[in-house]
Amino acid sequence: MAKVLIMEDDADQANLLGKILSNAGHEVEISFTGGEAWALM
Secondary structure, three states: OOEEEEEOOOHHHHHHHHHHHHHOOOEEEEEOOHHHHHHHO
8 A cells, every 4th residue: 555644743642543544454544734845756
């Protein structure tokens, strides 16, 4: 499946979406700031 980067400042929403996508078979990375997202790309 796809590798997905979630950038969301709300931890609850980011974790929920991450869990849904992970359960669907995707590899998920979560960041809470733009700087973190850039570092993960």
